[in-house]
Structures are given as C-alpha cells and as structure tokens.
Amino acid sequence: MSTFRYLNGIRSSPRASPRSDSGTVPFVGSNSTRRPLPGRQQLPREFIAQHQRARIVTALAEETAQQGYRAVTVADIVKRAGIARNTFYENFSSKEECFLATQEFAMSAALERVVAAAGSLDEWPFRVRAGLGAFLDYVVEEPALSRTCMVEALSAGPAAVRYYEESQQAFVSLFRLGRDVSPHGADLPETLEEAIIGGVFWILYQRLTASRPEAIPELLPELVEFALTPYLGAEAAGEVATAEIPGGIETASAG
Numbered sequence: 001m002s003t004f005r006y007l008n009g010i011r012s013s014p015r016a017s018p019r020s021d022s023g024t025v026p027f028v029g030s031n032s033t034r035r036p037l038p039g040r041q042q043l044p045r046e047f048i049a050q051h052q053r054a055r056i057v058t059a060l061a062e063e064t065a066q067q068g069y070r071a072v073t074v075a076d077i078v079k080r081a082g083i084a085r086n087t088f089y090e091n092f093s094s095k096e097e098c099f100l101a102t103q104e105f106a107m108s109a110a111l112e113r114v115v116a117a118a119g120s121l122d123e124w125p126f127r128v129r130a131g132l133g134a135f136l137d138y139v140v141e142e143p144a145l146s147r148t149c150m151v152e153a154l155s156a157g158p159a160a161v162r163y164y165e166e167s168q169q170a171f172v173s174l175f176r177l178g179r180d181v182s183p184h185g186a187d188l189p190e191t192l193e194e195a196i197i198g199g200v201f202w203i204l205y206q207r208l209t210a211s212r213p214e215a216i217p218e219l220l221p222e223l224v225e226f227a228l229t230p231y232l233g234a235e236a237a238g239e240v241a242t243a244e245i246p247g248g249i250e251t252a253s254a255g
Helices: 045-067 074-081 085-091 095-119 124-141 143-150 158-176 192-209 217-232 234-242
Strands: none
Touching: 045 074, 045 085, 045 095, 045 143, 074 085, 074 095, 095 124, 095 143, 095 158, 124 143, 124 158, 124 192, 124 217, 124 234, 143 158, 143 192, 158 192, 192 217, 217 234
16 A cells, blocks of 8 residues: 555645736736746656645545435535546546545554553553543544544455554554553553443444534543543543643643
C-alpha cells in the first residue's frame, strides 16, 4: 500500500489575483505586449499531485460518512472533489484503493497526535491520558475521516478490515509499558492491551454511528480510568483520570 503521510497538513490556499507593477489587475484581453508577472511560476507537479490526492481522500471520507462506503461511487467522489474522472484514476486504480489510502492517511495523522501528546510527558499514566485525549480530539475534529476508518472500514472489504485491526495494534505498545509500572504486571493477561484498545474503539464506534461526535470529549475520564485500572487499581486510575496533567498541558477533550 502506498504511503500517504505527506498528505497531512495539505490545504488549498486562496490564490491572489495577479497584479501589474502599477498595482492594478492586468487586462487579460489587451493586445499590448505583456511580460511575465513577478513571482508567477508554474506549480511543481509533485505539489499538484499531492493536492489532488488530498482533495480526493477528503471527498471520499465526506461521501462515505454521508452515504456509507458501499453506496459511494467514483462519480460521487470526483464531483465532491471538483476534479475530472481521469484525474481520479491517475491517482487511484479503484474506489477500494482510494479507501485504503484514506484509512492510512487518517490513522497516520491520528497516531502522530497520540505519539506527540504522550511523548511530552514522563509518567506513564499521564502519557496514556494525554494520548487518549489527543486521539479523542482528532476524532471530534475529523468526524468524516474517523467514521470512515472506525465504522465504514468494517464493511469495506478484507483489506480495509485488516488495516483496521493493524491500526489498533499500533496503540498496543503504549499500553504495554504499563506492565513495567504495575505491581502485578507479570500476572496480567497477554491479551489485555488488545482488549483495552478494542474497547476504546468500540465505544467510539458507537458514538460515531449515532452521529454524536460532540459527546466524545466527555468520555475521556471514563476511558482513562477504564484503561488504567488493570495496571494501577481503580482508586489510582480514578485519580489520574481527574488530576491536573503535569505541566499544565490541556487538550480540547480535557477542556
């Protein structure tokens, strides 16, 4: 599968009207001799290709969130993206390939936020809380992409389901660190981390299918307590869930 990490952060920017040296917009229909305007250069092909892919991926996510993956057609995607049909096929061979690219783009962006938030703290329990908060923030800010990855992926074919499962595994390493700080880490079930991540994903799945992304931030304390209790015990996990994060770090979810 191609990597689309470079799509993260690409945004279309408004183009300024070209102006002449006198500050007026040149008269395009004029027969007068024209010279190239300062600063007007052809955009690199790579930038154009990246921008097109970003528009296509975003369009697929929005159409999928609205109609469901199976109902979406390539015609729907190109119409929403505002591109020609052949432009779609220059970037993707099929709707399925485009969907898989959308999955990778969205989950890579979400994981980058989780890693950045968790990596900013030293104590493992607060790293978990910060990471979960960053993940919830992403889901709230990008509901279409999140629904595509966490809801529609389950009905988008074997490859999409496999990537969905692999995405959950990417969170496991953060939670496995809890075995080192837990007084009974050696006795914890081998599949504990998978169960925790699966539970978090399932709860988010329910909120997204109910079209209630605005209710997701309030889940943070409960999810933190749910995730930490097996390692720290209920009392300590509850304290971490409600305590002020060291360093005053806050997220939209926590606020």
